[in-house]
Amino acid sequence: MKISEIRDLLDAQVLCCEDRLDREVYSACGCDLMSDVLAFVKDQAVLMTGLVNPQVIRTAVMMDMVCIVFVRSKTPSEEMLSLARDNGIVIMRSDRRLYEACGIMYSNGLGK
Amino acid sequence: MSEELVFHFDVDGEDFTSAGQASVQIKKDLRQLGISPEIIRRVSIAMYEGEINMVIHANGGTVDVKVCEDCIEMILADRGPGIKSIEQAMQEGFSTASDNTRSLGFGAGMGLPNMKRYTDSLEIESTVGVGTTVKMKVNLQ
Numbered sequence: 001m002k003i004s005e006i007r008d009l010l011d012a013q014v015l016c017c018e019d020r021l022d023r024e025v026y027s028a029c030g031c032d033l034m035s036d037v038l039a040f041v042k043d044q045a046v047l048m049t050g051l052v053n054p055q056v057i058r059t060a061v062m063m064d065m066v067c068i069v070f071v072r073s074k075t076p077s078e079e080m081l082s083l084a085r086d087n088g089i090v091i092m093r094s095d096r097r098l099y100e101a102c103g104i105m106y107s108n109g110l111g112k
Numbered sequence: 113m114s115e116e117l118v119f120h121f122d123v124d125g126e127d128f129t130s131a132g133q134a135s136v137q138i139k140k141d142l143r144q145l146g147i148s149p150e151i152i153r154r155v156s157i158a159m160y161e162g163e164i165n166m167v168i169h170a171n172g173g174t175v176d177v178k179v180c181e182d183c184i185e186m187i188l189a190d191r192g193p194g195i196k197s198i199e200q201a202m203q204e205g206f207s208t209a210s211d212n213t214r215s216l217g218f219g220a221g222m223g224l225p226n227m228k229r230y231t232d233s234l235e236i237e238s239t240v241g242v243g244t245t246v247k248m249k250v251n252l253q
Contacts, residue, residue, distance in 0.1 A: 035222035038157055039229065051217045055164070058132035059217075061139065062157045064149065079129075087136075 001025050001110050003067050003090050006046060009104050012069060012092040016081045020090050023066050027111045030102035034059040046110075048101045052076055057083045066090065071098045117145070117179040123163055125172025128216060135160035138177055145179065147252070154230040155184050155250050161223045162188040162246055168213050169193065170244065183232070186248045194240035202228065 004021040007014060014021065027042035032051040037059050046067040047060050052074045060068050061083075067090040070076060076084075076091060084091045094101060106112065119141055121134035139156040143149075159175060166173040170192020178185040195201050202224050209219025228234045231248040238244040 032217060033220045033222075034217040035161070035220045035226060038161060038226050039222055041153070053216055054129050055132055055217055058136055058160065061136055062132075062153070062160045064153055083136075 001105075001108070003046070005108075006067065006069065006105065006110075007092055009108055010069060010092070010094040010096055010101055012094040015076065015091040015093055016085050017088060017090040020066070020088060023090070025067060025110065028102070028105050030098050030105075032098070037063065046105075048098060048105070050074055050098050052080070054080050054083060056080070057087070057089065060084075060089055061087045067092065069094055069101060071096055071101050119177040119179075121175040121177075123166050123172045123175060125167050125170065128167055131164050131167040132160055134175055135163050141177075142179070142184070147179075147184075151184070151250055151252060155186065158227045158230045158248050158250070159186050159188070161226045162186070162248070164218050165223050166190050166192070168209055168218060173243075182253065183249045183251045186246075188246045188248075189243065190245075191243040194242055194244055195236065195238040196240055198236050198238060 003023050025044055025046045027045045029037055029040050029045055030048040031037050032049055034055055045065045047065050048069045050071050057080050069092045071094055073095050123134055124130055135156050139152055142152045170190035173190030176187045200206050204225045205221040207219050207221035213219035232251045233249045235247040
């Protein structure tokens, strides 16, 4: 699934790296516990989370993730967006709750 | 590579928001050396967990990363409170972290198990009241 499809399915707003929306995503992780995210290794994944701090971006960098969706309209700081830009990670924000966002992604085939 | 290359980092224990900066940097440094992405990912995740632990539990410390001919070695040293029971600390889900740390997304008791998961060897030396030294190796082959 392309990142642009995730944007459309979650009715999300892209906050940085808009030029990378055609990248493919093969798996997803919905989680607020970064140590659990670090236990999960999949290539070209998207992280969906309601946690907002710089460690979310650093965790995604460590895992070579290509996209982060902040749910429940959580808004990352400029410092976080700058870190994401430096590492080429697309950041989006959606009104959906984490459970809903995961359900929508899964039912549309991501990670099945 | 005929000579060992060493990267040294001081980890600031005062500010949680900066935790992980050294691991982001080592990822860039190793990439420049042309090391495979899978090895880099394993090294950086293990170091990241160690770095977070240092900030959460030990008020910072130092990290030395050695790039050897056959492996990458990481030595993380702190002068924190030490680990009372290493056996207990190695169990997934065991944590002494505060609720505040958990609200930041860590302290789930996955740090040391993740460090073991991503490395080929993990040695922990810890003395209560003195500090902890963690040595990890990831083989290049």
